[in-house]
Amino acid sequence: MLFADxxxxxxxxxxxxxxxxxxxxxxxxxxxxxxxxDNGGTVQEMTGxxxxxxxxxPIAIEGAxxxxxxxxxxxxxxxxxxxxxxxxxxxxxxxxxxGIHSGPLVVGEVGDGRKSGITxxxxxxxxxxxxxxxxxxxxxLLSADTQGLVEGFVDSTCIGARAEG
Numbered sequence: 194m195l196f197a198d199x200x201x202x203x204x205x206x207x208x209x210x211x212x213x214x215x216x217x218x219x220x221x222x223x224x225x226x227x228x229x230x231d232n233g234g235t236v237q238e239m240t241g242x243x244x245x246x247x248x249x250x251p252i253a254i255e256g257a258x259x260x261x262x263x264x265x266x267x268x269x270x271x272x273x274x275x276x277x278x279x280x281x282x283x284x285x286x287x288x289x290x291x292g293i294h295s296g297p298l299v300v301g302e303v304g305d306g307r308k309s310g311i312t313x314x315x316x317x318x319x320x321x322x323x324x325x326x327x328x329x330x331x332x333x334l335l336s337a338d339t340q341g342l343v344e345g346f347v348d349s350t351c352i353g354a355r356a357e358g
Contacts, residue, residue, distance in 0.1 A: 194298070194317050195234065195261045196325035197225060197268055197291045198243035208285050217279060218242070221287060224271040232264035233257070237313055243289075245322075247313050251300045258295045258342040265291045265333030273331070292325025294336040 199205070199221070206214040218241070226236050229246040233254050238245040246264070249257030268291060276286035296317035303312050320336060328334035340349060 194295070194313065194321035195229070195246045195248065195264060195291060195293050196243065196322050197246075197265075197289050198240075198325055200288045200290055200330040202242035202287075205285055205287060209283055213283060217287065220275055221272065224275055225268060228264050228268035228271055232267060233260040234264055237311075243325075245313075245318070247298065247300070250298050250313055251311055258293075258339050259346055261293045261295075262333075262335065262339065262343050262347045265293060269331060269333060288330035290325055290328035290330055291333040292321055292323070292328050292336075293333065293339050294321035294324050295339040295342055296320070 205217075209217065221242075222239055222244075225239075225244045229236050229244065232248070233256075234246045234248040235251065236244060237247055246261075248254065248261040248264070254260065269289060272287065272289050276288065280286035294317055296315075298313045298315050298317050300311060300313045324334050324336055334352075335343075335347075335349060340347075340351075
């Protein structure tokens with residue numbers, strides 16, 4: 194499960210105004226979606242300033258944790274280029290943080306009949322979200338579980354244990 198979120202979205206939106214924020218977020222969502230899809234993930238949910246993307250669910254794929262780990266830097270590279278362009282035009286650039294965690298999920302349809310959709314639920318989703326929140330702007334933070342699955346295939350640096358909170 195990969196989560197990505199814009200750091201300082203509210204302040205940036207206030208600086209840009211509604212129309213420019215809308216145009217920025219259209220481009221951001223396109224870049225986020227392409228990075229996820231190009232690496233075999235599924236866009237589960239788009240928020241105003243971020244994304245939730247499972248890899249290997251609802252359709253199983255080989256190497257899902259590695260694909261998520263490849264999507265993280267891909268996403269950061271795409272958004273960095275967009276940020277450079279946007280800063281030149283508007284004097285402000287979006288920065289993103291990414292969190293990735295691997296584990297079991299429950300994937301199924303939720304809704305009331307009038308509106309429903311497929312969603313992923315469980316501790317894996319919750320922990321991936323918390324990991325994303327702990328990441329610094331411009332970085333990709335992996336859980337120890339994910340790191341164990343991709344060791345030898347991904348260059349990473351251990352930053353130590355974090356308290357759950």
